[in-house]
Amino acid sequence: MMVSGVTCPFCGCCCDDVEVIVEDNKIVDVRNACALGASKFMDYGKHRNTKPLIRKRGELVEATLDEAIRRCAEMLAEAYYPLLYGWSNTSCEAIKVGLELAEEVGGVIDNTTTTCHGPSILAIQEVGLPACTLGQIRHRADLVIYWGSNPWCAHPRHLERYTALAEGRFQRAIWKRYLSRLILESARKKRYRVAGLVTKGGAAALPPPKEETWMLPPPEERKLVVVDVQKTRTADLADIFIRAEPGGDYEILQALRALIRDEELDVDEVAGVPIERLEELADLMVNARFGMLFFGLGLTMSVGKSRNIEAAIKLVRDLNKYTKFLIMPMRGHFNVTGANVVSTWQTGYPYAVDFSHGYPRYNPGETSAVDVLSRGDADAALVIASDPASSFPRRAVENLVKMPLAVIDPCITPTAMNADVVIPTSFVGIEAEGTTYRMDHVPLPLKKIVEPPSGILSDEEILRKILDEVRKIKGK
Amino acid sequence: MDFILITGRTIDQGKFKEHAKLSKEYEESVAVCEMHAEDMKRLSVEEGGNVKVSTDIGSIVVKAKRSKRIRRPGVVFIPFGPWVNAILSSETDGTGMPHLKGFKVRIEPTCEPVQGLREMFLKIYGGKKS
Numbered sequence: 001m002m003v004s005g006v007t008c009p010f011c012g013c014c015c016d017d018v019e020v021i022v023e024d025n026k027i028v029d030v031r032n033a034c035a036l037g038a039s040k041f042m043d044y045g046k047h048r049n050t051k052p053l054i055r056k057r058g059e060l061v062e063a064t065l066d067e068a069i070r071r072c073a074e075m076l077a078e079a080y081y082p083l084l085y086g087w088s089n090t091s092c093e094a095i096k097v098g099l100e101l102a103e104e105v106g107g108v109i110d111n112t113t114t115t116c117h118g119p120s121i122l123a124i125q126e127v128g129l130p131a132c133t134l135g136q137i138r139h140r141a142d143l144v145i146y147w148g149s150n151p152w153c154a155h156p157r158h159l160e161r162y163t164a165l166a167e168g169r170f171q172r173a174i175w176k177r178y179l180s181r182l183i184l185e186s187a188r189k190k191r192y193r194v195a196g197l198v199t200k201g202g203a204a205a206l207p208p209p210k211e212e213t214w215m216l217p218p219p220e221e222r223k224l225v226v227v228d229v230q231k232t233r234t235a236d237l238a239d240i241f242i243r244a245e246p247g248g249d250y251e252i253l254q255a256l257r258a259l260i261r262d263e264e265l266d267v268d269e270v271a272g273v274p275i276e277r278l279e280e281l282a283d284l285m286v287n288a289r290f291g292m293l294f295f296g297l298g299l300t301m302s303v304g305k306s307r308n309i310e311a312a313i314k315l316v317r318d319l320n321k322y323t324k325f326l327i328m329p330m331r332g333h334f335n336v337t338g339a340n341v342v343s344t345w346q347t348g349y350p351y352a353v354d355f356s357h358g359y360p361r362y363n364p365g366e367t368s369a370v371d372v373l374s375r376g377d378a379d380a381a382l383v384i385a386s387d388p389a390s391s392f393p394r395r396a397v398e399n400l401v402k403m404p405l406a407v408i409d410p411c412i413t414p415t416a417m418n419a420d421v422v423i424p425t426s427f428v429g430i431e432a433e434g435t436t437y438r439m440d441h442v443p444l445p446l447k448k449i450v451e452p453p454s455g456i457l458s459d460e461e462i463l464r465k466i467l468d469e470v471r472k473i474k475g476k
Numbered sequence: 477m478d479f480i481l482i483t484g485r486t487i488d489q490g491k492f493k494e495h496a497k498l499s500k501e502y503e504e505s506v507a508v509c510e511m512h513a514e515d516m517k518r519l520s521v522e523e524g525g526n527v528k529v530s531t532d533i534g535s536i537v538v539k540a541k542r543s544k545r546i547r548r549p550g551v552v553f554i555p556f557g558p559w560v561n562a563i564l565s566s567e568t569d570g571t572g573m574p575h576l577k578g579f580k581v582r583i584e585p586t587c588e589p590v591q592g593l594r595e596m597f598l599k600i601y602g603g604k605k606s
Contacts, residue, residue: 010494039491047496055604118572154485229482229578230545230553246480246551246578297484301576305569352572368572390497390557393564393574394533394600401601413497414558414597418604 003449008037009429011155012331012439025450034156049412050453053422072406072421073469079380082107085369086386088333091434094459095342101467103355110369111339113351119300120329123309130326133440139168143288145225148298149330152233164224171222245272250304253311291325331439338437373399384408389415426452479552481581489555506557510543521585528586531563537588
């Protein structure tokens with residue numbers, strides 16, 4: 001049986017044209033998915049945990065679901081300042097119940113935004129975000145810039161569905177241009193190798209071949225620019241690749257702002273980039289008819305953090321005096337945008353929401369998960385659909401594994417290995433339905449393709465049971 | 477020798493984190509340090525040789541891997557994962573976001589083995605007490 005129109009539950013692209021072949025309640029093939037999506041659909045069940053576990057005398061031992069839920073509820077109800085973390089790999093429906101639970105236990109609830117595009121949200125709250133849907137970009141953008149982002153590895157179908165390699169209504173894909181460059185590049189390497197064979201000392205004796213500078217296509221054709229600290233796979237496709245010094249993004253963005261205002265910069269280079277290259281890019285930006293700047297963790301995780309994003313948004317704002325230019329963060333987890341959206345509906349704030357005062361309070365840097373853990377403020381934690389033991393820095397993990405910890409996850413992760421209670425759950429988007437938000441804030445349905453193993457509930461159902469149990473303990 | 481460390485995503489890291497974090501494939505995809513060929517020469521490290529990467533927070537042992545994508549000596553890359561996180565600072569400068577790209581590390585060749593995930597967690601974070 002083929003299930004079509006499946007939304008992929010991996011990255012923020014949420015590709016909704018995936019086809020899954022199911023036989024006897026097993027996924028046997030998947031079409032249209034990228035390597036990451038295919039890996040999830042095909043391998044999700046291989047290292048599955050289907051048993052609720054409770055830690056007794058230092059060991060995780062099997063328990064009933066009711067026991068595990070009761071223990072988790074007790075931990076949360078007894079805690080003075082519990083942390084509820086994760087949420088970006090589950091459905092909006094589960095996140096809604098999670099927020100209710102956080103309010104009930106007076107804890108702090110944070111999603112993975114905190115360690116990906118948290119700084120982007122801080123910057124957006126300062127200066128706004130001129131954005132659009134990905135469909136607009138596919139059909140109209142004639143200049144696409146990826147800054148500190150490598151979609152080839154992190155969002156493999158982003159280029160094919162929405163930007164450089166997509167056939168839009170008014171803009172063509174750059175496939176042919178890319179292929180002809182590949183042939184030229186391969187011929188250049190062959191020439192270099194042959195020259196090495198006839199040179200004393202071989203190719204090592206020759207000066208290294210210079211990087212090819214590609215001639216820009218005509219103004220009406222779509223162009224791709226990549227700004228990064230290393231020549232990523234995405235950069236291989238680019239018409240212009242600008243290699244920045246690590247931590248130099250802020251300077252480059254501000255230099256571009258000055259250049260598009262026709263100001264002279266009395267320097268030869270900015271953060272390792274020759275000024276002529278920046279002038280070329282500034283010209284390209286001003287002369288675009290519909291420009292798009294996508295930015296990734298290269299900006300949010302580098303020195304400057306939210307100030308880098310603020311500079312990027314201000315650059316786009318300045319560009320709108322001359323042309324149409326928009327900007328969008330490359331969101332990682334498939335429902336991290338949904339986590340922000342639902343949290344904002346319910347509390348007014350997109351992440352790092354603290355209910356300890358009885359009302360929602362938001363102060364990233366104080367109420368964000370890494371800070372709460374590093375300071376040792378939290379005295380219990382519930383982790384759902386995430387693995388902070390693998391993704392948080394050392395001090396935060398040291399404190400996380402010490403405290404009473406409950407994990408809701410379909411697999412045994414490093415966080416689950418250090419938990420006191422592990423509750424197995426179904427994979428949303430494969431074994432459970434739900435709603436997700438694509439990176440451009442378009443809501444999409446997640447389908448149930450196969451039945452979960454017997455007795456395995458969805459995140460939403462488990463959270464609802466924990467919430468009921470907490471209310472019972474509190475006598476409500 | 478001092479280097480600038482960048483952390484980030486790779487396609488294998490993405491694939492194997494979904495597959496299973498306790499698998500050998502995941503370890504092989506993230507417990508690696510991608511380096512410029514010149515840097516490997518300066519450190520006298522062969523492809524697949526072990527290197528110790530240290531910060532003020534701690535140190536880890538990972539495999540050295542030659543990268544054609546790093547065009548500038550002095551910059552190294554380790555994919556996101558529990559190995560590299562064990563040497564990162566939790567300081568967020570009031571933003572909630574730790575500093576995960578572009579910081580200074582010391583790298584030296586070593587004979588010490590790359591620790592598996594369970595082993596590394598036990599050594600760094602200690603066993604969980606009930």
